[in-house]
Amino acid sequence: MQKRLLPFLSLLLVIWGCGEAGIQSDISKNVEIDPIDIELSVPLLLVGQDIDETPPVSVSTGTIDISDNDFSEYLDDATKFTINKITYSIINFPSGSRADLDLNIDIAIAGGGSQDLLEILVQDAQDNADDVVLYQAGAGGNVSASAIQALEQALLNSQTFEMDIEIVGRNVNLQEENVDFQIVFKFDVTTRLQLD
Numbered sequence: 016m017q018k019r020l021l022p023f024l025s026l027l028l029v030i031w032g033c034g035e036a037g038i039q040s041d042i043s044k045n046v047e048i049d050p051i052d053i054e055l056s057v058p059l060l061l062v063g064q065d066i067d068e069t070p071p072v073s074v075s076t077g078t079i080d081i082s083d084n085d086f087s088e089y090l091d092d093a094t095k096f097t098i099n100k101i102t103y104s105i106i107n108f109p110s111g112s113r114a115d116l117d118l119n120i121d122i123a124i125a126g127g128g129s130q131d132l133l134e135i136l137v138q139d140a141q142d143n144a145d146d147v148v149l150y151q152a153g154a155g156g157n158v159s160a161s162a163i164q165a166l167e168q169a170l171l172n173s174q175t176f177e178m179d180i181e182i183v184g185r186n187v188n189l190q191e192e193n194v195d196f197q198i199v200f201k202f203d204v205t206t207r208l209q210l211d
Contacts, residue, residue: 043205046081050106050197055114055184059192069184076178081170081202093206096170098163100203102146108196116140117183122162125175130162146201170204
């Protein structure tokens with residue numbers, strides 16, 4: 016009798032421990048946004064020559080909706096979003112060409128203004144095909160903490176956002192007048208769920 020009673024009492028303790036607060040659970044996903052097309056250009060006379068700096072190029076991700084597309088089934092129970100990490104990779108950079116990329120990235124949240132997220136010099140863009148960490152929670156760095164907080168709140172409120180990026184090529188040597196490549200950003204995001 017006592018052997019049967021002990022598991023039953025243990026189960027009651029677990030259920031009672033959840034109480035009215037319910038159960039908390041975390042769901043994490045690494046969300047990759049669509050690649051951003053970028054073109055660096057030099058005059059024909061400077062193809063194959065070392066150039067200190069190219070004119071600025073402005074690109075945008077377009078509307079990003081992480082919370083709806085990747086967390087839609089959890090939104091009703093979400094109490095918090097945390098951005099754990101932001102990474103980037105550069106793909107399809109033409110072989111034989113090289114450049115450092117000066118990136119100035121702003122975040123624009125729907126219904127609000129634009130905020131500086133970070134400025135970074137990406138050295139040897141042609142060698143950045145693997146995920147490179149731009150931001151890691153708790154690691155400090157040159158990412159705006161207030162922009163990260165605004166982004167986390169926007170995700171909780173199911174708001175969209177976009178990234179506006181100004182790019183300047185530095186220490187450039189292109190083998191063609193126009194060089195096309197892509198930047199891919201990934202957001203490692205955790206949502207805290209409160210389940211009744």
